[in-house]
Amino acid sequence: MTVSFFFQTLISGISNGMVSYLMIAGVSLIISGMSMVNFGQGAFYVLGTYLTYTIAAKIGFVPSLILVPILVAGIGYFVEKATRPLFGKDMLYIMLLTYGVAYMLCDIIVMFWGYSIRLLSLPAFLNGGVKIVGIKFPVYYIFEIVISGITAFAFWLMINKTKLGMLTRAIISDRPMVANLGVNVNQMFSVLFMIGIGIAGLGGVLNAPVTGMSPKEGLSIFGNVMPILCIGGLRNMDGCLPAALLVGLVNAFGAVYLPQYYNVLPAALMVICMFINPKGIFTRREGR
């Protein structure tokens, strides 16, 4: 493996990892903040991709980076409304509800866009390569890393520095107490859910020019990125980013060395991590 090829694989691995981070960050936020699981995340991701095909053709790629996540989050609002009566009951109900929503979304995408797999053509300034220290990199991968890096940073800022993030952290540790303090928890849940889903939509937009996607992939794609959650730790939001990067890199180098089995690797990695620390390898062990 030459040096330039190594760095190119590295960059593509990081960009892949960042895009899957965008998808999984929302799930992680919803699990730790609201202790409910959103299986529809993959479907919303695919929805983001398909909306981009239509919207980017009309108003261009860069505006759709902002518009599509907002649209997807708007749909998430209604899903969150539907889960309201199920709070406090068995978590399985919410799991199955989001499952059902994902099934419906996948078929709605088929109704509007059909089965054909398509690819978006890039705007001129993102198309092509750039030379850094003599090694050529695709501009779009770097663009992806920058955009998702900014999002990850904004996400971290929101959780750690704003009032919304402060309340989120409070809800994670003691939800009835926050409600007693007079905070409108339901409204907060709507906002959190919409943020979680909107980030997944953004991931879908970034993915649109790279991989062609079939509308039925909504559920299986979630199964593919879900090992990231277990590696990073289920109720640990900070573990998501390193875990996503790890999985992205393993995927990229696995595709070089084991081209036939590379999409088995994340789940295999998860099995190994379960033996190291079942609470996630990026989680600190308690009481030590």
Added chain:
Amino acid sequence: MKAWKSLSKIKQDAIVGAVLVITIFVYSLFASDSVLDFMSRTVIMMLFASALNIILGFGGLRPLGMATYFGMGSYVYVIMCVRGGLDRTLAIAAAIVISMAISLFINVICLRANDDLTFAFVSMGINTLLYTMVFKIQFVGSDTGLTGNVRLPFASSPSGNFYLCFFVCAICILLIYLFFHSPFATVLKGSRDNLERLTFIGMNTMHVRLCACMVSSFFVTIAGILYAMRNMGAFPVMFSTNTSTEGLVMCLIGGMYSFFGPILGAVIVTFISTQLSILTNYYQFVLGAIIVLCVLFLQGGLLRDKVTKELNEPAKKGAVKK
């Protein structure tokens, strides 16, 4: 009606079960081959759903990857028959032993954190892992699956195979019923209702859950072997997430806290999924809509009793779950 209520719970269940078995048997006498094919699928799904309910309704865990064991049973059996050329009875024994060894390994991984959410995710992840591997490996037939005449010699005709499935499933469901009335099942229900208190009285909750998972995967493996016989082969669809979701929906529609719930749900879901895909292209949409409506308006399922109502409304007691 009064005489019915004066009977004990076990007698009521015995009567319902006997009526069910006799109805299916009498119906099968007049059914054509294609209907028998459908009925054997229904019967196998009944076993699958009841076995899944051991950990879903009674264990309080969320098994999202039960298709792992379902597919594993059928695949190991078919590989033993087709690639290994073993005798059928020997193949069944080998399939059960090998699947149980692998499922012990999987269950230990899933339960290592002893946390129900982790269990759900890890079991689903392992399911995805095996599904992808089956798709890729040429030895197990990759995406077309493995086919061959794997039916037992005395039950090779459609009707013979149906009676075999029917007989085995009836016995297995009876065993599951006996399991639900064993002292161990009481402990299992305790782990669903209050895990902390069970820890206080000195139970190793992880071992309790592990035992339940092993029992469940044993019966699911048998269902998988029967399904392989019915289909004359093993196909990757058996491993897919859709199979496990269908199992969950069966338990949900029928009522997962009752014994007969999953059996009723299996009949409904199998009927819908075979008939609907003939009628419409957007079969998944309808299935999704059914799931959503059931979750919103039919919690506890069709067959619910007093116990179910309490389980569904824990908030009213003033104890808010974290």
